[in-house]
Amino acid sequence: MNLARGNRKKDLHWFLRQIEQVIINVLADFQIVAERDAAGTGVWVGDEKIAAIGLSASKWITMHGFSINVHPDMECFQEIVPCGIEGRGVTSLRCLGRTATVDDVAQCVIQQFGLVFDHERNVTMHEKGYPSCEDMDLELFQTLPLHR
DSSP: OBTTSTTOOOOHHHHHHHHHHHHHHHHHHTTOOOEEETTEEEEEETTEEEEEEEEEEETTEEEEEEEEOSSOOGGGGTTOOGGGOTTOEEOOTTTTTOOOOHHHHHHHHHHHHHHHTTOOOOOOOOTTSSOOHHHHHHHTGGGOOOOO
């Protein structure tokens, strides 16, 4: 996303917090209370990380990604120390008793991204599952008014 374009904020911390808010809102839609944690980036449910975020930027153009654990094989996470913080774990929607699919969560992410970034849209998933990155960029990201 181009943070220098239009009335967007040139503030990577703000942008990261907005991405976290998208995820917090998505999880709330599945009746999961999640929050930020000062100890580490991402989104947490209690002492367990449910979503990770990666962010890089050059000349205010962000390259970002995030993952929300929907129903992964949790054995793969046994050796992971979330954000390098000992004594914390990893969780997922499935571990929290939710039966959402990746498609359900992806559709919710699209809607919440628009809401958090002040651009409400009724974006529906393409027949094959998810909007293409190109469609997302054209339909959603280019017109987002991001200054708060």
